[in-house]
Amino acid sequence: MKRFIISISAIILLVFIGFIAVFYGGFYVDSGRDNHVNTFVRTENKEILIKDKDKWKPFEVRGIDMGSGIPGEWSTDYAITKETYLRWFQLIQEAGANTLRVYSVQNPSFYNAFYEYNSQHEEPLYLLQGIWVNDYIQNSRVDAYADSFAGKLLDNCLVTVDVIHGKRLIINNDADTSTGLYLHDISKWVLGYIIGNGWEDTTVAYTDEKYPDMEPYKGTYLTASKDASAFESLLAETGDRMLYYESTRYDEQRLISFSSGNATDPFDYPKEIAEYFRKCARIDAEHITATDKFISGQFVSYSASPYDQDYLSCMEYTTWNSLSDKKIDFSDCITPDGKRNTYRAYLRLLNEHHTMPVLAVEFGAATGRGEIQENQVTSRGLGYYSEKEQGKILVDCYEDIMAAGLSGGCVYSWQDEWFKHTWNTMYAVDLSRNIYWEDAQTNDQHFGLLAFDCGEKESVCYVDGDTSEWTDKDMVIQYEDGSFISVKYDASDVYLYLHKKGFDLENDTLYVPVDTTPKTGSTRMENCTAEFERPTDFVLILNGKDNTRLLVQDRYNPIHANYEEDITGEDSYIDPPARDSAVFENICMVLRDVIGQYQDAATPLRTFESGKLHYGNGNPSASDYDSRADFICNGDDVEIRIPWQLLNFSDPSRMQIHDDYYDGNYGIEAVGIKEMFIGLGREGNTIEMGRLKLKGWENTVSYHERLKEAYQVLKTYWTGKEHE
Structure with missing residues (x-):
């Protein structure tokens, strides 16, 4: 018996060691049969071809990019479930897409769902599998040949090959991939790999400058040409070793691409444009050539959105x-009226430059209230689009992509992602907590075709003029004349319900003072005869559909504390406004002015009035739904939504607001509050204000999914089917 137990234990140990060696260590015996490699996808000149039975047919990539973030979870948590993926895959294919693109190895649930979905559908979804090096490594003080960069990149490539073939155990991810056991072989639906995700241009330039005379890499499957830079040689070597691994271990090949974008495109721009855009690096896929042993072929993938560095607009x-x-x-x-479509022109330049298929793997448009820049040339800027406008821009971009001769593209992106941040709002929020609330002001959170609306099944309030969701417990203050104000809030907005008998939106003016911070505020406002019961930080002025806005006291205006010198050339810290200043100002965001600043470097930053409220119906089920709607009037009743960031909340999940910028601080520090005060009145009166208790929701976020109107617009374009 003892000998039997020892034998069984030895067998179990050997099996375990073998499992670890194969699934974790990547051990395999080289078949030596790379002349028997199979592929179901290849390139021919500028086309991608897929094998359908015994025939090769052209394939147009109609793709959608998918991230790994959901509300309440970081993207690196890879928290999306198999059931969610299955539901999403169905919606994506119904929209007319045939391809998914992911940026890195996802959790096992993704691949399990992908396998199950495709196994049950005659027409499969295909996958473009991304491989990346995380931002920390890319921005470290090393060149690309450092082991922390090149070694990690190659490791990620080999791990990814094993993952799609269902033979990998990942224990430690170093923020580059998810973890888990990958057992499903989905390789027959994987079109190819995209190595990299927006190379850091300074790392590329540093590598090329450090090794100017490096001998071009010569490999079995890929080789670098005599014109290749050091970084291009590294890419050739990485791709070659990846191809060797898949060819010899799995007897398969698929397409390979090295990612690029505007910052690393292959063009040599005029000096003044290169200097203005700080164009310091170039990656040219034409400098990486395939040998006869690489039977699948290369394609070129560009992150190319109309709001990226628009070099041509300055030429x-x-x-x-x-x-x-x-x-x-x-x-x-x-166009006939002389307008330039620089987006189509740029794509055509890219396509004509290359001898292989070109894909625009990331193009999008953001909804939400925030904006980063306007594009005076293409009218496709960055932010503040309705969901219908988002859909139209996506369709216009795809038409440009195909008219330019590309092989397709991928819409960015499938879902909104709350963890994202934007340069012109990130100073105002706590970036360690932004997964717990939706920031309507941050445009990068709202590129998705799928929105995550707050509330388990529906929002606590829809700004639609129907006040049936309001109850007496929501009332903050009621006045002797019967007027009142009620307030609700969720993880995205503060909602107001105002009732004023006989109110005429176009001919009357109502004032809604809001007091959040005890440190500053004024009981009066310049050029207004109304007074406020408490020192007020914000005043909402209702004065018509096109003239309703939220104002902020100048002392508490974050744009002064952070961008005053860029806008006016003055330093607001030298002579800050008084704590009780009666000056109330428009709430604005700073914008990039690409053309203006190119023409004159002294051009100040432009601003966009984000505090101006947009009139419309904010109920997604309404026929006249307007996703940008902030307020609506129905007789004596007004419903309003105010995004948290407009009220200077840096983390509403913990009820953290901006502290006084000038009281021992230099910039934004947070302070917690447990209440705020709000009122309603007209000019010539002292407006009494009621107390609203505040309680954060910490890390618990409830939400429900909703397909944006852009989804239907894109679906109609890709499938020809109207809304069903």
């Missing part, structure tokens, strides 16, 4: 051809 139309060694026809990039 005369007649000079665009100077970027190419070919004579390119840009006639369809100029």
Whole structure:
């Protein structure tokens, strides 16, 4: 018996060691049969071809990018469930998409769901599998040949190959991948790999400068040309070793691409444009060539959205051809009224430059209230679009992509992601907590076709003029004349319900003072005869559909504390406004002015009045739904939504607001509050204010999914089917 137990134990130990060696260590015996490699996808000239039975057919990539974030979870938590993925895959395919793109190895639930979904559908979804090096490594003080960069990149490539073939155990992810046991072989639906996700241009430039005379890499499957830079040689070597691994371990190949974008495109721009955009690096996939042993082929993937560095907008139309060694026809990039479609022109330049298929793997438009920049040329800026406008921009972009000769593209993105941040709002919020609330002011959170609306099944309030969701317990203060104000809030907005008998929105003016911080505020406002019971930080003025706005006391205006010198050239800290200043100002966001600042470096930052409220119906089920709606009037009743950040909340989940910018601080520090005060009145009166108790929700977020109107617009375009 003892000998039997020892034998069984030895067998179990050997099986365990073998399992770890194969699934964790990547051990395999080289078959030596790379001349028997199979592939179901290959390139031919500028086309991607997929094998359908015994025939090769052209394949147009209609893709959607999918991130890994959901409310209440960081993207690196990889918390999305298999059931959610299955539901999403169905919706994505119903929209007419045939391809998914992910940026890194997802959790096992993704691949399990992908396998199950495709196994049950005659027409599968295909996958473009991304591989990346995390931002920390890319921004470290090393060149790309450091082991922490090149070694980690290659490791990620080999791990990814094992994952899609269902033979991998990942224990430690270093923020590059998820973890878990991957057992499903989905390789027959994987079109290819995209190595990298927006290379840091300074790392590319540093590597190339450090190794100017590096001998080009010569490999079995990929080789670097004599014109290749050091970074391009590294990419060739990485791809070659990845191809060797998949060819010899799994007897398979698929497409490979090295990611790029505007910051690392292959063009040599005029000096003044390169300097203005700080264009310091180039990656040219033409410098990486395939040998006869690479039977699948390469494609080029560009992150190319109309709001990215728009070099062509700063160049005369007649000079665009100077970027190419070919004579390119840009006639369809100029409208009859003389407007330039620089997006289509740029895509055409990319396509004409390359001898292989080109994909625009990331193009999008953001909904939400925030904005980063306007595009005076294409009218496709960055933010503050309705959901219908978002859909139209996506369709317009895709039409440009195909008109430019590309092989397709991927819409960015499938779902909104609350963890994202934007340069012109990140100073105002606690970035360690932004997964617990939806910031309507941060445009990067709202690129998705799928929204996450607060509330388990429905929102606590829809700004639609129907006040049936309001109860007496929501009332903050009621006045002798019967008017009152009620307040609700959730993880995205503060909602107000105002009742004023006989109120005429276009001819009357109502004032709603809001007191949040005890440190500053005024009981009066310049050019207004109304007074406030308490020192007030914000005043909402209702004065018509097109003239209703939220104002902030100048002392508590964050744009002064953070961007005053960029806007006016003055330093607000030298002579700050008084604590009880009666000056109330528009609430604004700073914007990039690409063309203006190119033409004159001294051009101040432009601003966008974010505190101006948009009139409309904010109920998604309404026929006249307007996703940008902030307020609506129905007789004597007004419903309003105010995003938390407009009220200077840095983390509403813990009821943290901005502290006084000038009282021992230099910039934004947070302070907690447990109440705020709000009132309602007209000019010539002292407005009494009621107390609203505040309680954060900490890490518990309830939400429900909702397909945006853009989803239906894109679906109609891709499938030809109207809303069903």
